[in-house]
Each structure stands twice: as structure tokens, then as C-alpha cells.
Amino acid sequence: MPVDARVEVATHCPYCALQCGMAVSEDRSVSPRDFPTNRGGLCQKGWTSASLLTTPGRLTTPLLRERRDAPLRPVGWTEALDYVALRLHELRDRHGPDAVGVFGGGGLTNEKAYLLGKFARVALGTSKIDYNGRFCMSSAAAAGIKAFGVDRGLPFPVADLADADAILLVGANVAETMPPFMRHVRPAADKGGLIVVDPRRTATAEAAALHLQPAPGTDLALALGMLHAVVADGLLQHSYITDRTTGFDEVWRIAAAWWPERVERITGVPAADQRAAVALLAKARNAYVLTARGTEQHATGVATVSAWINLCLALGLCGRAGSGFGCLTGQGNGQGGREHGQKADQLPGYRKIDDPTARAHVAGVWGVDPAELPGPGPSAYELLDSLGTERGPKALLTFGSNLVVSAPRAGHIADRLDSLELLVTADFILSETAAVADVVFPVTQWAEESGTMTNLEGRILLRGKAVTPPDGVRTDLDVLNGLAIRLGQPEERFPTDPETVFAELGRASAGGPADYSGISYDRLRDGEALHWPVPAADHPGTPRLFLDRFGHPDGRARFQPVEHTGPAEPPDPEFPLHATTGRVLQHYQSGAQTRRVPELLDASPEAFVEVHPDTALRLGVQDGQWATVTSRRGSVRARARYVPTIRPDTVFLPFHFPGAQRANLITNPALDPTSRMPEFKVCAVRLGPA
Ligand SMILES: Nc1nc2c(c(=O)[nH]1)N[C@H]1C(S)=C(S)[C@@H](COP(=O)(O)OP(=O)(O)OC[C@H]3O[C@@H](n4cnc5c(=O)[nH]c(N)nc54)[C@H](O)[C@@H]3O)O[C@H]1N2
Numbered sequence: 001m002p003v004d005a006r007v008e009v010a011t012h013c014p015y016c017a018l019q020c021g022m023a024v025s026e027d028r029s030v031s032p033r034d035f036p037t038n039r040g041g042l043c044q045k046g047w048t049s050a051s052l053l054t055t056p057g058r059l060t061t062p063l064l065r066e067r068r069d070a071p072l073r074p075v076g077w078t079e080a081l082d083y084v085a086l087r088l089h090e091l092r093d094r095h096g097p098d099a100v101g102v103f104g105g106g107g108l109t110n111e112k113a114y115l116l117g118k119f120a121r122v123a124l125g126t127s128k129i130d131y132n133g134r135f136c137m138s139s140a141a142a143a144g145i146k147a148f149g150v151d152r153g154l155p156f157p158v159a160d161l162a163d164a165d166a167i168l169l170v171g172a173n174v175a176e177t178m179p180p181f182m183r184h185v186r187p188a189a190d191k192g193g194l195i196v197v198d199p200r201r202t203a204t205a206e207a208a209a210l211h212l213q214p215a216p217g218t219d220l221a222l223a224l225g226m227l228h229a230v231v232a233d234g235l236l237q238h239s240y241i242t243d244r245t246t247g248f249d250e251v252w253r254i255a256a257a258w259w260p261e262r263v264e265r266i267t268g269v270p271a272a273d274q275r276a277a278v279a280l281l282a283k284a285r286n287a288y289v290l291t292a293r294g295t296e297q298h299a300t301g302v303a304t305v306s307a308w309i310n311l312c313l314a315l316g317l318c319g320r321a322g323s324g325f326g327c328l329t330g331q332g333n334g335q336g337g338r339e340h341g342q343k344a345d346q347l348p349g350y351r352k353i354d355d356p357t358a359r360a361h362v363a364g365v366w367g368v369d370p371a372e373l374p375g376p377g378p379s380a381y382e383l384l385d386s387l388g389t390e391r392g393p394k395a396l397l398t399f400g401s402n403l404v405v406s407a408p409r410a411g412h413i414a415d416r417l418d419s420l421e422l423l424v425t426a427d428f429i430l431s432e433t434a435a436v437a438d439v440v441f442p443v444t445q446w447a448e449e450s451g452t453m454t455n456l457e458g459r460i461l462l463r464g465k466a467v468t469p470p471d472g473v474r475t476d477l478d479v480l481n482g483l484a485i486r487l488g489q490p491e492e493r494f495p496t497d498p499e500t501v502f503a504e505l506g507r508a509s510a511g512g513p514a515d516y517s518g519i520s521y522d523r524l525r526d527g528e529a530l531h532w533p534v535p536a537a538d539h540p541g542t543p544r545l546f547l548d549r550f551g552h553p554d555g556r557a558r559f560q561p562v563e564h565t566g567p568a569e570p571p572d573p574e575f576p577l578h579a580t581t582g583r584v585l586q587h588y589q590s591g592a593q594t595r596r597v598p599e600l601l602d603a604s605p606e607a608f609v610e611v612h613p614d615t616a617l618r619l620g621v622q623d624g625q626w627a628t629v630t631s632r633r634g635s636v637r638a639r640a641r642y643v644p645t646i647r648p649d650t651v652f653l654p655f656h657f658p659g660a661q662r663a664n665l666i667t668n669p670a671l672d673p674t675s676r677m678p679e680f681k682v683c684a685v686r687l688g689p690a
């Protein structure tokens with residue numbers, strides 16, 4: 001039904017986890033809207049987000065090729081769905097259900113993430129499903145569960161930060177990755193209480209009173225040094241530790257050997273700065289420690305986040321009104337995306353797939369026998385690495401991830417995708433991954449459909465449909481429904497109405513840690529601020545977790561004994577520099593979306609490598625000239641950018657660019673033993689002129 005062009009629909013940005021409030025109308029104009037996370041602000045990506053709705057390359061018809069060497073040709077929906085279902089049938093008959101893999105994304109709505117997990121387990125019967133959140137939040141999530149028993153990125157509303165005297169931001173460049181978030185940090189910064197830990201002097205670090213610049217991959221040592229300083233300087237919160245935690249003694253046995261001067265030799269952070277940072281946190285009335293990908297995306301990511309939590313517990317900050325620990329989620333639905341079952345080891349409600357009670361509950365909601373549900377599958381990189389091999393899937397379906405650009409060791413992963421018998425992608429533009437697929441389904445995007453997102457503070461938001469989609473596109477829910485029916489599923493098991501899916505998701509999550517059962521679209525439409533868990537229709541939600549007790553059965557937080565080991569690939573004479581990777585303000589992730597927005601591409605058109613001028617001159621690399629960065633896995637082309645404030649032993653590349661400019665051609669897929677997070681944030685490289 002056509003909508004009045006001037007009517008504005010209150011919705012949220014399509015990109016990051018801040019989910020800034022905005023209003024969108026049928027004529028595709030965007031205006032900022034006052035909402036607690038953005039307080040009326042938007043970044044450049046948000047302002048320009050509607051341009052992608054009418055981008056020239058917008059897909060409006062399914063694409064198919066029967067042979068890899070043939071071009072993709074437009075086909076009708078029936079032909080595309082029939083073809084995929086037939087090929088999936090064949091592959092399953094020949095090799096069994098695990099011959100088909102599924103890859104999801106943290107940008108998908110809760111409804112999509114939920115139905116995708118159900119589709120994999122019930123319609124395909126495969127255990128091989130994981131998603132890009134494994135590359136994003138998995139280390140933070142695992143550390144949160146170990147320490148607190150529950151993982152919710154921020155266990156308090158973002159607005160609470162405004163009352164802090166001190167905030168320690170570790171590996172987070174929020175000035176570029178969530179610009180309006182700076183409004184929440186500003187009061188602490190104005191009081192001289194902002195501390196930033198980053199090997200680069202970022203825009204965020206510029207706002208800080210204290211900038212600690214460790215070598216990439218040495219954060220764990222830094223956190224141990226700061227914990228040592230807490231004890232040595234008499235700042236340990238003894239009664240809090242006795243009343244609310246367990247395990248401090250074991251942690252101290254390790255930290256006792258990491259005095260700040262020793263830590264300085266490994267990290268490069270002056271001992272005096274370590275002590276000053278600790279003093280700022282300890283003397284603050286209210287203080288927070290917040291981590292993001294810089295400290296988490298390491299093969300020691302879980303241990304590193306645990307070390308920051310240990311510091312926070314030693315200062316008595318967690319589970320107290322006005323103070324605390326949190327991880328900044330990244331993707332729009334980075335939080336909800338990890339709760340509803342698109343993760344390899346998980347069922348909806350943040351339940352474990354190997355827990356018999358959880359299996360019985362969810363199978364009951366799905367109307368299937370619990371014994372039919374597959375068990376846990378491999379993690380994202382392990383799944384991708386196995387594609388097309390003896391042990392791996394022969395077909396892969398991707399929803400909401402552009403793996404050719406964003407996966408670690410991307411050259412190898414592109415080869416694995418190439419070896420598949422069938423690659424199917426749903427997208428609204430021809431991403432680098434869609435371009436190599438055998439079938440592409442053209443889907444609606446954010447403003448053209450309804451769905452819920454769970455933002456960085458665990459608050460569930462309704463993103464309502466604001467504009468009419470172009471002819472020819474369908475929703476991701478329609479695609480799953482169309483395939484499921486052809487795979488022999490009853491139609492009503494895969495609803496296409498998001499509100500119906502959400503109601504079912506609520507029932508499936510009931511009683512789990514992330515309980516959504518008390519939330520309805522009506523409550524969200526009324527503007528209620530609902531932070532999970534919301535276990536009943538009259539429950540007000542839980543903005544602040546842990547105030548009375550932590551999530552473990554004994555109600556206590558658990559210190560985790562962790563030791564510093566360093567990067568998986570230390571520099572050596574052949575590869576003497578550290579390379580780290582991350583983001584710029586204008587581009588989002590693989591850049592599939594933002595490289596198609598003219599204003600954003602103009603402002604940031606190509607890959608660059610930040611390098612200290614002394615290092616560059618020694619290697620004959622000129623400012624503004626093309627350079628090559630080479631690791632054991634490959635080489636990437638990037639334009640040299642002299643940055644006198646970066647560590648001389650470190651180079652930095654954004655990962656938003658395709659082809660030969662892909663930073664992931666060099667990254668190291670060494671995995672964290674617990675979270676299976678790859679080491680995106682440090683590998684050994686050499687630099688030279690291109
Ligand atoms: N503009 C923009 N915004 C985004 C995104 C985007 O792609 N573009 N993506 C969204 C998503 S999904 C995510 S996950 C978030 C990520 O948000 P952030 O974590 O803020 O982003 P990154 O740039 O990946 O990493 C942050 C910083 O970590 C630093 N770093 C590198 N190595 C180390 C290290 O060993 N230790 C420490 N302490 N720091 C290190 C880098 O120099 C970088 O400045 O952003 C979200 N917002």
C-alpha cells in the first residue's frame with residue numbers, strides 16, 4: 001500500500017550498534033531523532049544512509065549461473081528458489097545434511113537471526129552454521145560469561161556514562177566508530193578522566209587526558225601491570241572482593257610478577273602512566289572500563305578481556321550503580337545477533353545447543369523431536385576453512401556478511417568459496433561475495449521492512465517499515481520461507497511476518513538468559529525502554545544487570561587467572577613490523593554498502609597504510625605513494641600515509657576495501673582457544689614501495 005511521502009517513520013540507523021534514532025519518510029529523507037544513545041546526533045554514515053535505497057547497482061531480480069565460468073543472469077524468483085532447493089536436495093542426498101553450511105550476520109534483525117538458526121537446524125538439519133559475530137564480539141562474550149555468568153555488552157544504559165568521573169576505553173576508537181557516543185564520554189573527558197589505550201593516536205585518544213600506547217597484542221601485560229599497581233599503591237577494594245567475588249588470590253599470584261617497570265619493557269607504556277591511569281580510576285566517584293575490538297580481536301582475546309575485568313573487579317567497579325565494566329558491541333544487532341541461535345553452539349534465548357533442557361524447550365516450540373536437532377558445529381573461520389574439502393560443506397548460504405573482504409586470510413577463504421559446488425547469497429547489492437555466488441537473492445533493506453534490533457546496551461528496538469521497497473525484491477524471511485517449503489517443511493513453521501516471528505522467538509527464549517518473552521511489538525511501538533531480560537508482559541525490563549548479584553549461581557563475579565603470552569606471530573627479521581587493522585569513520589565493515597555512497601567514497605576512496613615517517617623513510621616509502629604490506633599469507637596495496645604519532649614498530653590499515661587493497665590478504669587466522677576469534681589486530685609484516 002502506498003504511504004504518504006511526507007509521513008516520517010521513527011526508526012534507527014542501518015549501521016552500527018549505537019542504533020541512533022532517526023526519522024525516515026517515503027521520499028527517502030533522513031533526519032536525526034532524539035534518542036538516548038545519540039541524543040539527536042548522527043554520523044556521516046547515518047546522514048547518508050538512505051542513498052543506498054536507490055543506489056544504481058540495487059539488485060531487483062534474482063541472479064543465477066549454472067556454471068561458475070558463466071556470467072550471472074537474471075531469473076524469476078520461482079526458478080531461483082526451485083534451483084537452489086533442488087541442488088540442496090541433491091547435495092544432502094549424496095553427502096548428508098552437514099554438506100550444507102549457513103553463514104549469518106550481526107546486522108540481521110532478531111527475527112532473521114532466529115529464523116536463520118531454525119532454518120539451519122530444522123529445514124536443513126545441519127550443524128554447520130556460524131556468523132560474522134564470531135569475528136566481532138566472541139572474545140568479549142566468552143570473557144563476560146566466565147566472569148559474570150551472563151554476557152550483555154553494556155550491562156547498564158549508555159546514558160549512565162554521563163555521570164562518570166573516569167572512563168578507560170581500551171582498543172575502542174569511538175570518535176570514528178560511533179561518533180555520537182562521544183557525547184556520553186565528554187563529561188568524563190572534561191573532568192580530565194578519559195584514558196584511551198590504543199597503539200595509534202586516534203581521534204578518540206586526542207580527547208583523552210591520558211593516552212597509553214602499547215605495542216599491538218600486549219594489552220594483557222598492560223592490564224596485569226595496572227592490577228599490580230592497584231595492589232602496590234594500596235587501592236585494592238578488600239571488602240568488595242570478599243563480599244562479591246571469588247578467585248582473587250590466584251590472579252594475584254600471576255599479577256605479583258608483573259610490576260609496572262617490567263610491563264613497560266614489553267608494552268612500551270611508561271610505568272608512571274600505568275600508575276596514573278590506575279589512580280584516575282581509583283579516585284573517581286564513578287568509573288567505567290570499556291573494551292572494543294582493538295583489545296579483543298586477538299588469539300588471546302578472551303584472556304585479555306578477562307584481564308581488564310580483573311582490573312575492574314579489583315577496583316570494585318562492577319555491579320555498582322554508576323560504575324562498571326562493558327564491551328561495546330559493533331554491528332547494528334551485534335547483541336541480538338548472538339542470542340537467537342545463528343551461532344554454532346547456540347539455541348535461542350542465549351542457550352547452549354548441547355544442554356538437554358534447552359534442546360527439549362526449543363524443540364517443543366519448533367514442534368520437532370529434540371533428538372533431531374544437530375549438535376554444535378565448527379566456528380566461523382573453521383567452517384570457512386573447511387569449505388569444499390572432505391570434511392566440509394559443499395554448499396554455503398550467506399545472509400548478511402561479505403566474506404571475500406572481511407574474513408581473515410581472505411585470499412584463502414576466497415579460494416575455499418570458489419571450491420564449493422553451490423554458493424548462495426542474499427543481499428541488496430552485488431557485494432564481492434555475491435559477485436562470486438551461483439545464486440543471488442535480492443532482498444529488502446532496513447527502511448523497507450520491519451524488524452527488531454538489540455542495541456549495545458541490551459535494549460530491544462523496533463525498526464519500522466518507512467518506505468515501499470522496489471518491485472522484485474523480497475525479504476530475507478520470504479527467502480527462508482520459500483526454501484524451507486521446497487525442502488519439505490510446513491509453511492507455518494517459517495512465518496514471513498516479522499511480528500509473528502518475534503512472538504515465536506519470545507516463546508523460544510523464555511527462561512533463557514536473554515529472555516524476550518515479555519516483549520511485544522505493541523510495547524515497542526509504545527516506546528517502552530526494554531532491556532533484556534524481560535520475562536513477563538508486565539515486567540519492566542532490566543536496564544542494569546548485576547546490581548544485587550552477578551549471574552553465576554553463587555551470585556559472585558569470578559576473577560580469571562590469565563597470563564601474558566603475546567601475539568601469535570611476533571615480528572622477526574623477515575617480517576619486522578606489527579600490522580594492525582581497523583576502521584575509518586566513512587566506511588562500514590567490508591565497505592559493500594558505504595563504498596556505494598558517493599559522499600563517503602569521495603571522502604575515503606582507497607586503502608591506506610598509516611606508518612611512522614622514520615620507519616617509512618628507512619624503507620623508501622614516500623608519503624602519498626602506493627606501498628605494499630606483506631605477511632606470510634599475502635600482500636596488500638595501500639597508499640602510504642605518514643603519521644608521526646603512531647608507534648614506529650606498527651602500521652595500521654583499514655579493512656574496508658576490495659581486491660588487491662584488502663587488508664585481510666595479510667591477516668593471521670590464529671584463533672583464540674575459547675572464543676575461536678581470529679587475530680585480526682596483529683600480525684608480522686614487512687613494508688616497501690609498491
Ligand atoms: N565507521 C565505522 N564504524 C563502525 C564500524 C565500521 O566498520 N566503520 N563497524 C562497527 C563494528 S561491527 C564494530 S565491531 C565496531 C568496532 O569499533 P572499534 O573497536 O572502535 O574499531 P576498530 O577500528 O576495529 O579498533 C579500535 C582501535 O583498536 C586499535 N588497536 C589495534 N590493535 C590494538 C591492540 O593490540 N590493543 C589496543 N588496545 N588497541 C588496538 C586500533 O588502532 C583502533 O584504533 O565499530 C562499529 N562501528
Ligand SMILES: Nc1nc2c(c(=O)[nH]1)N[C@H]1C(S)=C(S)[C@@H](COP(=O)(O)OP(=O)(O)OC[C@H]3O[C@@H](n4cnc5c(=O)[nH]c(N)nc54)[C@H](O)[C@@H]3O)O[C@H]1N2
Pocket residue numbers: 105106107108109132133135136137293297330331398399400401402403405406407408426427428429431443445476581582583588589590591592593655663664667680
Ligand atoms: N582485518 C579486519 N577484518 C575484520 C575486522 C577487523 O577489525 N579487521 N572486523 C571484523 C568484524 S568486527 C566484523 S563485524 C566483520 C564484518 O564484516 P562483514 O561480515 O563482511 O560485514 P558487512 O560489510 O557489514 O557485510 C554485510 C553484507 O550483507 C549485506 N547486508 C546488510 N544487511 C543485510 C540484511 O539484513 N540481509 C542480507 N541478506 N544482507 C544484508 C550488506 O550489503 C553486505 O554485503 O568484519 C570482520 N573483519
Ligand code: SF4
Pocket residue numbers: 013014015016017018019020038041042043044045046047177178179180
Ligand atoms: S554512529 Fe552508528 S548508528 Fe549512529 S549514525 Fe553513525 S553508523 Fe549510524
Ligand SMILES: [Mo]
Pocket residue numbers: 135136137330331
Ligand atoms: Mo564487528
